Amino acid sequence: MELSFSNDQVMVRNMAKEFATKELEPRAAEVDEKGEFPHDSIKKMAELGLLSMTIPEKYGGAGFDFTSLAIAIEEISRACGSTGVICAVHNSLAAWPIVNWGTDAQKEKYLPRMATGELLGAFGLTEPNAGSDPAAMETTAVLKGDKYILNGSKRFITNGGVAGLFIVFARTDPAAGTRGITGFIVERNAKGFTLGKHENLLGLRGTANCELMFDDCEVPVENVLGKVGEGFKVALGTLDVSRIDIGAQAVGIAQAALEKAIAYSKERKQFGKPICEFEMIQAKLAEMATAITAARYLVYYAAHQKDSGKTRFNQESAMCKLFAAETAVNVTREAVQIYGGYGYTKDYPVERYYRDAKCMEIYEGTSEVQKIVIARTLLG
Amino acid sequence: MILNEAHQRFRQELRKFSLEVVAPGANTCDIEGSFVQNNAEALASRGYLGIPWPKDLGGMGLDYMSYAIGVEEVSRVCASTGLTMAAHTSLGTYPIYKFGTKEQKEKYIPRLARGNFLGAFGLTEPNAGSDAAGIESTAKKTDKGYVINGSKRFITSASYAGTVIVAASMDRKLGRKAITCFIAETATPGFKVGTKEKKLGLKGSDTVELVFEDMLLPLDSLLGKEMDGYRIFMETLDGGRISIGAFCLGMAQCALDTMIEWFKERDMTQLEQKALADVATQVQAARQLVYSAAQVKDAGIRADKQCAFAKLFASEVAVWAAGTAIDCIGPLAITDRMPVSRVYRDAKLGEIGEGTSEVMRMIIAKEVLKEAKETC
Numbered sequence: 118m119e120l121s122f123s124n125d126q127v128m129v130r131n132m133a134k135e136f137a138t139k140e141l142e143p144r145a146a147e148v149d150e151k152g153e154f155p156h157d158s159i160k161k162m163a164e165l166g167l168l169s170m171t172i173p174e175k176y177g178g179a180g181f182d183f184t185s186l187a188i189a190i191e192e193i194s195r196a197c198g199s200t201g202v203i204c205a206v207h208n209s210l211a212a213w214p215i216v217n218w219g220t221d222a223q224k225e226k227y228l229p230r231m232a233t234g235e236l237l238g239a240f241g242l243t244e245p246n247a248g249s250d251p252a253a254m255e256t257t258a259v260l261k262g263d264k265y266i267l268n269g270s271k272r273f274i275t276n277g278g279v280a281g282l283f284i285v286f287a288r289t290d291p292a293a294g295t296r297g298i299t300g301f302i303v304e305r306n307a308k309g310f311t312l313g314k315h316e317n318l319l320g321l322r323g324t325a326n327c328e329l330m331f332d333d334c335e336v337p338v339e340n341v342l343g344k345v346g347e348g349f350k351v352a353l354g355t356l357d358v359s360r361i362d363i364g365a366q367a368v369g370i371a372q373a374a375l376e377k378a379i380a381y382s383k384e385r386k387q388f389g390k391p392i393c394e395f396e397m398i399q400a401k402l403a404e405m406a407t408a409i410t411a412a413r414y415l416v417y418y419a420a421h422q423k424d425s426g427k428t429r430f431n432q433e434s435a436m437c438k439l440f441a442a443e444t445a446v447n448v449t450r451e452a453v454q455i456y457g458g459y460g461y462t463k464d465y466p467v468e469r470y471y472r473d474a475k476c477m478e479i480y481e482g483t484s485e486v487q488k489i490v491i492a493r494t495l496l497g
Numbered sequence: 498m499i500l501n502e503a504h505q506r507f508r509q510e511l512r513k514f515s516l517e518v519v520a521p522g523a524n525t526c527d528i529e530g531s532f533v534q535n536n537a538e539a540l541a542s543r544g545y546l547g548i549p550w551p552k553d554l555g556g557m558g559l560d561y562m563s564y565a566i567g568v569e570e571v572s573r574v575c576a577s578t579g580l581t582m583a584a585h586t587s588l589g590t591y592p593i594y595k596f597g598t599k600e601q602k603e604k605y606i607p608r609l610a611r612g613n614f615l616g617a618f619g620l621t622e623p624n625a626g627s628d629a630a631g632i633e634s635t636a637k638k639t640d641k642g643y644v645i646n647g648s649k650r651f652i653t654s655a656s657y658a659g660t661v662i663v664a665a666s667m668d669r670k671l672g673r674k675a676i677t678c679f680i681a682e683t684a685t686p687g688f689k690v691g692t693k694e695k696k697l698g699l700k701g702s703d704t705v706e707l708v709f710e711d712m713l714l715p716l717d718s719l720l721g722k723e724m725d726g727y728r729i730f731m732e733t734l735d736g737g738r739i740s741i742g743a744f745c746l747g748m749a750q751c752a753l754d755t756m757i758e759w760f761k762e763r764d765m766t767q768l769e770q771k772a773l774a775d776v777a778t779q780v781q782a783a784r785q786l787v788y789s790a791a792q793v794k795d796a797g798i799r800a801d802k803q804c805a806f807a808k809l810f811a812s813e814v815a816v817w818a819a820g821t822a823i824d825c826i827g828p829l830a831i832t833d834r835m836p837v838s839r840v841y842r843d844a845k846l847g848e849i850g851e852g853t854s855e856v857m858r859m860i861i862a863k864e865v866l867k868e869a870k871e872t873c
Contacts, residue, residue: 243828248827248828249827272828273828273832316832317528317832317833318831318832318838319831319832319838319841319842320831386624387625387626387627387628387631388627388628388631389628389631395855397855397858398855446820450816450845453697453845453849454848454849454853454854454855457626457627457849457853458621458626458650458651458849458850460849461696461697461698461845461846461849462694462695462696462697463694463695463696463697464694464695468696468697471697471845472697472842475820475823475831475841476831478820478823478824479823479827479828479830479831480828483824483827484824485766485768485824485825488768489768
């Protein structure tokens with residue numbers, strides 16, 4: 118495995134970092150406090166191609182590889198965790214399954230508008246009674262003429278409140294278990310589709326996390342994504358890709374926490390010297406940096422597997438998501454600790470990192486789920 | 498440790514009170530960031546703001562063990578209310594009870610114990626956190642009294658307090674040897690409440706900045722002796738850590754309660770069994786440390802090491818237990834639909850307030866060595 122980046126990848130990092138530092142970081146506290154979706158920033162990101170990273174050039178996309186996407190999400194999340202996940206969900210959970218499983222007609226119809234940000238994407242898999250076990254989903258889709266009629270609800274959907282396009286999974290054959298699930302592309306204005314409760318979240322509060330309600334919702338048959346009955350495969354295959362981005366997001370947030378903690382420890386004086394001169398603080402910084410570096414290379418390694426054309430990289434993506442999310446939780450907790458009482462206030466961003474980090478251990482598969490995925494790959 | 502019947506009864510009483518009276522307002526105060534006024538008044542009306550003080554001073558005449566149990570049970574349903582209770586009792590009232598003159602005790606303790614007003618403790622300053630001896634507020638003695646200038650930060654309940662114990666230096670060149678403590682009535686001219694902190698958690702607890710501008714305190718407001726303030730606040734903090742340990746224990750128990758409630762109606766996987774077993778074990782270990790610190794204190798022995806054990810361990814368990822509960826439950830647990838997302842934010846203060854975990858470790862290491870030298 119090569120540990121160097123291509124010119125394109127370096128360019129993506131510089132561009133994403135400059136944009137994130139200038140545009141996202143100054144607003145991040147406000148996005149968090151108000152729980153407001155950062156519409157303006159998302160528009161600017163579309164102009165820079167950051168919403169079309171996974172979309173091929175022929176559909177108006179930037180057509181970057183997955184390492185570049187991970188780099189971009191890392192840099193965006195370093196400035197604003199909410200924006201990082203908005204971008205990750207749009208690129209890998211919504212656009213990428215259409216790129217991978219969509220028909221030509223679906224690609225032509227949706228991808229160009231997703232690339233410009235006109236259509237923001239979301240992914241509806243989780244339900245009130247189907248979290249870690251998506252096979253328990255209760256949403257149904259019944260074929261009626263040239264339409265499927267969807268009934269049920271989805272919960273904890275990132276971008277849910279603002280998206281124009283939703284990848285939704287429903288049961289088309291209730292007797293067939295995981296083989297009876299089908300993926301659909303559902304437009305926001307589909308008849309019978311409404312939004313439910315907006316969640317008041319611990320962290321990542323600017324992500325328009327929302328419930329989706331389907332009440333005799335009509336979806337044309339041409340909007341079936343992949344084959345009928347193969348939705349579970351689409352869902353898991355998509356999560357394998359997107360977990361790399363959650364790993365990247367976690368690395369970005371942890372990196373931000375480390376940088377802030379280093380700067381603060383040099384500035385804050387107690388007992389007549391900067392606190393960075395105390396061994397207990399030095400040990401914290403050393404452990405934080407070591408874990409972040411390991412997490413970062415697990416993320417790049419997983420992305421590299423995908424970029425090199427491997428079809429199965431579920432072990433690598435689960436490992437990077439598991440390790441990076443736990444690293445982010447530990448690192449942000451220590452960053453708050455280094456700041457002491459000040460870290461507990463909203464005068465500094467570390468308390469936000471602490472809240473944002475915890476969410477990353479939960480979505481797109483909890484740490485427990487990642488461990489089971491990894492164990493299955495080990496046991497064959 | 499097995500609690501005696503009186504302690505068990507007191508726990509039942511506090512559990513009932515907490516569920517019926519304290520819990521209902523907890524989420525609203527957190528979301529709105531509003532002070533737990535109703536809960537503080539309810540604590541006052543039942544005498545719970547003066548649990549360990551003698552009855553003739555308006556207290557309940559109970560021991561530290563009862564007080565720890567009380568803070569634990571209240572914090573179990575609302576940590577902001579638990580912290581308000583702990584800061585009032587251990588930091589706002591204890592120094593007067595322990596170091597005050599007969600007149601000071603008679604003047605203040607009954608009113609504090611009955612909750613006529615809250616008591617606060619002003620030690621931390623912008624540049625004096627872990628290094629508490631580095632305080633920059635000054636006290637100058639004149640014929641009329643002591644003139645105090647300076648500021649304090651992160652002071653719990655001070656906007657609602659009638660008295661604040663203020664630490665100030667009578668001679669900056671002498672360091673900790675010049676620190677002196679005073680009982681400042683908040684109505685004193687020159688006493689100002691500054692900015693209210695916006696925080697990660699404990700949003701129903703009041704945390705403010707204080708500013709003293711030529712605040713003239715009468716001569717009889719001196720607490721203990723001049724230049725003896727460092728000893729006073731260190732001993733106060735040591736005892737205070739029992740209640741911070743109990744406060745953290747309550748939050749850890751809340752995380753455990755949440756897990757039990759969740760798993761009651763579900764089949765558990767083996768990993769979930771592990772999570773529940775580990776949290777239950779750690780919470781029980783934290784409880785033993787908190788209660789043993791209370792027991793030492795009740796025996797009238799200085800309990801620096803035991804208090805540091807309790808606070809260090811219980812605070813780390815609380816943060817970890819809340820995180821583990823969230824991991825088991827999933828997305829629901831990171832929304833305001835469940836109290837554990839609030840506990841995850843609230844609990845982080847336990848590792849910082851009244852001495853950080855790093856300070857606890859310094860104290861424990863020092864005490865362990867000191868004991869070893871004394872016994873050989």
